[in-house]
Amino acid sequence: MAYVILGLLHLWPQSLYDLVKNFEAGVSLFYSASSGSIKRALDGLLERGAIEADDGDGPRSRKVYRVTAVGRREFHEWMTGPLAGPDAEAAALPRLYFLGLLAEPERGPVLAGILARIDADLARLTDLATQIEGVDVPDELRDVFVFQQATLDYGITSYRHSLEWFRDLAQRHADGSAQR
Incomplete structure (x- = not known):
């Protein structure tokens, strides 16, 4: 899931709410995730420096996530690396x-x-x-x-x-x- 989130964040910086909506709108065709699992993946990406977060402006002040150089490198290595896991389609x-x-x-x-x-x-x-x-x-x-x-x-x-x-x-x- 972390790589899917990195891919979505490559498109533009997004809040947790935006990411959940993007999973529902397109990613769910091949990958389903709850907001809780997305939040846990975001926390892991933050811990290893693959993304960074800024508090957003406005009344809701949602945290906005963006990819770092570390995240761009991880995403690229995943995209160009071997397909892992038991399911080729996944x-x-x-x-x-x-x-x-x-x-x-x-x-x-x-x-x-x-x-x-x-x-x-x-x-x-x-x-x-x-x-x-x-x-x-x-x-x-x-x-x-x-x-x-x-x-x-x-x-x-x-x-x-x-x-x-x-x-x-x-x-x-x-x-x-x-x-x-």
Whole structure:
């Protein structure tokens, strides 16, 4: 979550209220967070010097957060680094959302990293499907197995679609037609 907040703060300085509204308005498409979890992430970012805060002016005097040089460096390293975590989609979509914040030459390698991660995860699922072919399932577990296999099939289909979609985007980016 910290990197998503850093990405949002790259756009403009924001209060906690603004950040919550921005999560609701767009980020929630790929990442959900409560105001309490956003506040805890802000506190952690403040502690390590990735952001700074100023008391705002006006009757509500909301604290306004902005990215520091440390935060810009952390965000850049995260955007251009390997995709971590067990879920490729959860790792890829925040980077896709903020890809326009990177310099043009850095975007292709990020897309290539996303493609490599999706391809590796698809290979893992495909291998699993191959391993369970012809497994002798006891009659009392056959119904359970059918739906577990359907879940695996869904995952494979989803990863194939993601791979195709990201390949198309990477190609459009390489051709210069990804920009609107």
